[in-house]
Amino acid sequence: MAAVLEAFRVSKRFGGITAVDGVSFEVREGEILGIIGPNGCGKSTLFNCLLGQLQPSAGEVRLDGRVTTGMRPCDLNRLGVSRTFQLLQIFPKLSVRENLILAAQEHKGTMLSRLFGPRDAGLSAAADQMIAFFKLGPLADELAGGLSYGQQKLLDAAMAFMAGPRLVLLDEPAGGVNLTMLASLKDRLKAFHLERGATFVVIEHNMDFVMSLCTRVLVLAEGRVLAEGLPAEVRANPAVIEAYLGH
Amino acid sequence: MMARLNYAGLAIAIAFLILAPLEFHRYGLYILSQWAVMTIAAIGLNLTLGYAGQVSLAQGAFVGVGAYCAAILTTHGWPLVGAAALALALCFVIGWLLGYPALRVQHHYLAFVTLAFSTLAFLVFRNESWLTGGTEGIDGVPRPNLLGLSTTPHLRYYYFCLFVLALVTVAMLGLVRSPWGRAFIALRENPLRALSLGVDTRRYILMAFAIGSALGGLAGVLYAPLVGLVEPPAFTLTLSLNLLMMVIVGGSGYFLGPFLGALVAVLLPEWLRGLENYYLIFYALLVMGLLIYSPTGLIGIADRFLTARRARAASAARAALGASIERP
Numbered sequence: 001m002a003a004v005l006e007a008f009r010v011s012k013r014f015g016g017i018t019a020v021d022g023v024s025f026e027v028r029e030g031e032i033l034g035i036i037g038p039n040g041c042g043k044s045t046l047f048n049c050l051l052g053q054l055q056p057s058a059g060e061v062r063l064d065g066r067v068t069t070g071m072r073p074c075d076l077n078r079l080g081v082s083r084t085f086q087l088l089q090i091f092p093k094l095s096v097r098e099n100l101i102l103a104a105q106e107h108k109g110t111m112l113s114r115l116f117g118p119r120d121a122g123l124s125a126a127a128d129q130m131i132a133f134f135k136l137g138p139l140a141d142e143l144a145g146g147l148s149y150g151q152q153k154l155l156d157a158a159m160a161f162m163a164g165p166r167l168v169l170l171d172e173p174a175g176g177v178n179l180t181m182l183a184s185l186k187d188r189l190k191a192f193h194l195e196r197g198a199t200f201v202v203i204e205h206n207m208d209f210v211m212s213l214c215t216r217v218l219v220l221a222e223g224r225v226l227a228e229g230l231p232a233e234v235r236a237n238p239a240v241i242e243a244y245l246g247h
Numbered sequence: 248m249m250a251r252l253n254y255a256g257l258a259i260a261i262a263f264l265i266l267a268p269l270e271f272h273r274y275g276l277y278i279l280s281q282w283a284v285m286t287i288a289a290i291g292l293n294l295t296l297g298y299a300g301q302v303s304l305a306q307g308a309f310v311g312v313g314a315y316c317a318a319i320l321t322t323h324g325w326p327l328v329g330a331a332a333l334a335l336a337l338c339f340v341i342g343w344l345l346g347y348p349a350l351r352v353q354h355h356y357l358a359f360v361t362l363a364f365s366t367l368a369f370l371v372f373r374n375e376s377w378l379t380g381g382t383e384g385i386d387g388v389p390r391p392n393l394l395g396l397s398t399t400p401h402l403r404y405y406y407f408c409l410f411v412l413a414l415v416t417v418a419m420l421g422l423v424r425s426p427w428g429r430a431f432i433a434l435r436e437n438p439l440r441a442l443s444l445g446v447d448t449r450r451y452i453l454m455a456f457a458i459g460s461a462l463g464g465l466a467g468v469l470y471a472p473l474v475g476l477v478e479p480p481a482f483t484l485t486l487s488l489n490l491l492m493m494v495i496v497g498g499s500g501y502f503l504g505p506f507l508g509a510l511v512a513v514l515l516p517e518w519l520r521g522l523e524n525y526y527l528i529f530y531a532l533l534v535m536g537l538l539i540y541s542p543t544g545l546i547g548i549a550d551r552f553l554t555a556r557r558a559r560a561a562s563a564a565r566a567a568l569g570a571s572i573e574r575p
Contacts, residue, residue, distance in 0.1 A: 051443070077445040089440035091433050102433050105426045106445035111454075114426040121426045146558075159444065 002029045003065075004167050004199050005050065005081075010059035012045050019045040021223035022059070027167065032193060032200040034214030034231070036207070038243060042223040043203045044086060047171055051083055052076045063167075078107055082165035086172045088156055092145025096136060096155055099144050100127035103162035127162070134158045134188055150181035157185065161192055167199045174206040182206075186213055211235065219243070268405055276401040277473070282513045283408040284469045287415050289493040289505035291462025296491070297500035298423060299455035300435025301349050305361040306490045308368035309338045309460045311482030313467020315372060318385040318477040327391035327472065334464040342460025346453040365484050372479040384478025388471045398472075408469050415462060422458070423502060431455055435500070463490075496534060498546030507545045 003026035012020040020042040027033050035043055048054040050061055052073040061069045068076055077083075091099050105114065105121040114121060131140050134154045139147060144155055153173075160168050173189070174182055186209065193200060204210045210217060210231065217234040219227040221243040227234055234240055268276055292306040316334035321327055348360040372379050379385065390398045391407075398404040422428060430451050433441040442448045471477050489512055497508025515533075519526045541547040 053443075072447075073442045074445050074447050077443055083443055085440070085443075089437055089443075091436045091440070093436055094429065094432060098429060101426075102429050102441075102446070103444045105429065106447065111427075111450065114430075115422070117426070119424050119426070159440075163445065 003027065004029050004063070005201075006062040006065075007046070007050060008060045008062065010046065010049050010056045010061060012042075012049050012054060013057045018223055020049060020056070023220070023223070023225055024059075025218055025225060025228065027199060027201055028216075030197055030199055031215045032202060032213055034210040034217040035201060035203045035220060036205070036210055036217060036234075037220035037226070041220045043220055044171060046220070047083070047169055047201075047203060051081065051169065074106070077163070077165075080164075080166040081169070082160040082163065082167070083169040084156055084160045084171055084173060086175060088149075088152055090144045090152055090156055090159070092143065094144055095141050096131060096144055096147070097124070097127045097140045099155060099159055100130050100162050103159040104164075107163045130158050130162055133192070135184070150177060153177055153181065154185065154188070157188065161196075161198070164196070165198060167201070169201045169203075171203045172205060173202065174204055174209045182209065189213065207235075264409060268402060271402075273401055276405045278513060278517060280401070280405045280408045280473050282509055283405070283412045284466050284473060285490070285493065285513055286506055286509040287412055287469065288463045288466035288490055289497070289509050290415055290419055291459040291466070292490050293459075293494045293497075293499065293501075293505045294419065294422070294431070294462070295455045295459030296494055297498075297504065298428065298431040298435065299452065300431075301346075301452060301455055302354060302358045303345075303361045303456070303459070304358050304484065304487045304491065305345060305364045305368070306459070306463045307482050307484065307486030307488075308365045309342065309463030310467040310470060310486060310490075311368055311372055311479075312338055312341065313464030314471040314477045314482065315379055315385070315467070316464070317468040317471035318388045319378065321389055321391070321472070322385060322387065327468065331465060331468045334468045335461045338464030339457045339461040342463075343453050343457040345460065346456030349452050349456065350449055362484065362487075365487050369479060369483055372482060379479075382479060384476055386476050388475050388477060390472040404473060408473070411465070411469060415465070419462075420502065427451070427454075432500075492534065496537060496544050498544030498550070501544070501546040501550070504544055504546045511545070 005027040007026070008024050009022045010020055010024070011018065011022050023042075023046060035046070037043055045054065049056040052068070052071050052075075056069060059069070060067055063076070063079060063081065068079070091102065094102065101120055101123045104123050104126065109117060109121070128140065131137060134157070136151060136154060136158070139151065144152065147155065157170070157173065160170070170189075173185060177185060189200070190213065192198060202210065202214060214231055217229065217231050218225060219234055219237075219240050226243055227237045227240050229237070268279055271279065288306055288310050291309075292303060295301050295303050313334040316337060317327060317330045320330040320333065345361065345364055349357050352360060373382055375381075390404055392398070393407060396403065398407050423431070430441070430446050433444075433446055434448055434451050434455070438448050493508030493512045494505055495508070496511055497504030497506065515530060516526065519529055522529055537545070541551065543550065
């Protein structure tokens with residue numbers, strides 16, 4: 001399978017601390033790649049380097065073979081790379097539908113066409129489809145800030161999917177979500193993956209969530225790649241067990 | 248029902264603005280014209296601050312730039328419309344440039360940067376006498392002839408100001424209801440997420456400054472012939488702070504906020520004139536009281552009642568939905 005995203009010896013240093021240390025890996029078309037590792041192993045820093053939020057100190061990131069290191073997050077997003085954040089990031093003063101329209105409105109046309117074009121940028125129907133897909137139907141016109149935490153989490157994920165991305169990076173999607181909501185979130189992620197054929201990268205602490213969702217797993221420890229393989233292989237790897245459980 | 252009430256209120260307000268002045272004397276017309284002019288500047292600041300969330304203490308300086316543009320050019324024989332076009336373009340460009348610091352600093356720091364620009368503009372107005380007339384300013388700014396009619400009579404000039412305010416209102420309504428308005432709000436609420444959703448935050452920040460500043464300039468263009476005299480003390484930091492207060496007292500980020508805020512800021516000093524020196528103390532207490540009761544300003548009070556009504560209806564729907572959605 002072709003690589004959608006490749007990281008080549010990506011490093012990130014903050015002063016004397018090396019958070020990410022020469023990490024290389026590839027994300028293959030259509031897979032759900034899980035990235036796991038103990039706290040502080042550099043998962044989120046790596047994510048931010050891949051997404052243009054941080055500039056890597058060294059190394060290169062390629063999207064479909066094209067070097068994207070140094071690109072701004074908004075330009076990268078318009079190339080079809082989407083993300084969610086560890087903490088909930090929605091726009092509380094916009095309605096659910098407006099949140100979703102915003103998530104895709106910058107993807108077509110120009111500044112001028114958006115100024116003089118239709119108010120919903122022609123996205124109302126797509127937004128309502130996404131609302132239905134995430135089963136948020138009756139909440140479409142509610143302010144996002146008025147939703148429950150679980151509903152906001154679903155909206156947060158829906159926004160990342162709204163522009164029809166080919167690659168979605170999810171930073172701890174299961175964080176702070178109760179069990180029933182987690183099940184419906186996982187169900188929706190799987191459905192989206194199946195129906196739209198998008199490629200996912202998931203950072204997660206919740207091992208059960210990773211093992212049941214991901215098709216391949218990458219383990220980071222102290223900023224380096226410790227292991228890589230199928231979920232079952234990784235779980236059986238002695239080095240991984242040691243990194244997680246200590247001596 | 249509520250929407251019908253809103254439209255009725257709006258119709259009454261517009262009818263008042265058109266009909267009432269027929270009975271007004273010179274001073275009343277002057278005050279109302281000033282309201283229209285300050286509202287335009289406050290609408291601009293409301294875009295920059297209220298919608299896009301970028302603090303600016305320089306709006307008064309842009310009113311100054313517009314006023315000097317109009318004064319200098321019309322006393323040299325330019326038509327006011329030409330001066331307005333130049334002032335809009337000039338303030339748009341300066342506002343765009345002033346937006347650059349906002350790409351690096353936010354909140355208080357941004358306030359300081361814009362304050363520095365405000366001071367700089369004042370120094371130029373006062374010291375560059377060859378251009379601005381220095382401390383004496385420029386006197387005798389003529390009122391324009393429009394469609395063959397002289398606007399020297401106060402009533403006609405008032406209608407001219409009201410007409411420009413109406414144009415600005417319609418244009419701004421179109422802007423904030425377009426996808427741009429949504430992007431500006433996203434910028435204010437969560438710039439990090441906006442950026443990750445493809446919103447070119449840099450360009451929208453610069454646009455918010457440029458458009459807001461251009462409207463400040465347009466207000467200045469109307470101000471010059473209204474007062475007839477353009478001099479530096481009118482455009483100090485005090486004016487910027489006053490405009491900031493109009494936006495906040497009216498309701499920052501609400502479309503009608505600047506209209507109400509400017510009304511308070513222009514009328515209240517007149518009504519409280521009897522208090523003489525105590526006026527400022529009284530005014531300050533009133534504003535503090537308002538902002539404690541309703542941090543979202545005058546519109547916020549109305550909004551609070553409306554939201555309470557809506558919330559009651561919505562919570563019933565939510566309760567029904569919550570039961571179905573939490574179930575796996």
